[in-house]
Amino acid sequence: MFTGIIEATGRIKAIQRQPSGARIEIDAQSLDMGDVKLGDSIATNGICLTVTDFTTNSFSADVSLETLERTAFGNYQPGQRVNLEKAMLATSRFGGHIVSGHVDGLATVTAISERGNAWEYWLQVDKSLRAYIAEKGSVTIDGVSLTVNSVVDDKFRLTIVPHTRAETIIAEYGVGQQINLEVDVVARYVERLMQCREQTDAGSGISESLLRKTGFI
Missing domain, CATH: 2.40.30.20 (Elongation Factor Tu (Ef-tu); domain 3)
Structure with a gap:
């Protein structure tokens, strides 16, 4: 989970493209890597990537075919700058809004x-x-x-x-x-809720008028 408040910008050091996806290495530049561990999430241009390797100033991650097809990652080149944000902590200040790192x-x-x-x-x-x-x-x-x-x-x-x-x-x-x-x-989630509501006779009491009245839509 992220907040959309960018912590630093980095640069793409290398991209290894394969039939099954890609592997990317990012120069993290001013991003604090002191608390980063294997398996941590770092949003890279809004895409939640899992750290598979790292140094004091860089990290690597695998990129799936889904990500390459749905995002701009398929056109990225070495040297390109990217926005970086580490996953938020429970104690972090919530400065932006709820960001999942799942690009639509x-x-x-x-x-x-x-x-x-x-x-x-x-x-x-x-x-x-x-x-x-x-x-x-x-x-x-x-x-x-x-x-x-x-x-x-x-x-x-x-x-x-x-x-x-x-x-x-x-x-x-x-x-x-x-x-x-x-x-x-x-x-x-509101859209999915309304779809399910329309598909079942056993209602939960949640309706479009209720969502409008309470300010969700």
Whole structure:
């Protein structure tokens, strides 16, 4: 589990692609590796990776075919910068929102502009994901927890403040670039709950009107 608050950026040192997947080595740079153990999770551009080997300043992980097909990892190259966040602790400050590290799909940058002291980014998603994007709701972009400021059809707008732009890889985005998107996990579970509700006669008492009344949808 993660919060979407990036701890550091790193660089891809090597990618070994195989028919069964890939193995990736990350230069962790300023990320504190002092408490990292084998089997720990580190979100890399929003993708939860399991540490299979590590040094004082790097780590390696295996990447499945599912990850290569669903995320932007299939296009990554050595030298590329990535956002890094270690799994949160029970005692950690919860600064972002609940992030699972399970990417739902890709978003494409369609426009970038400056507004005041911030930058506005418009992104487009597949129509199958647009229902999960809500104005003033949360999304995760390459592992960064962000607030959606407006939604128009299958596009949505993010406002990036200087600190976030400086501490993540967002400043490197260009129009047309595809980035990893994770929707709010609550939206996914609400949808599944409603699907199951429709498929059974034995109701739990939870209805769409109740969810709307209590502010879940």
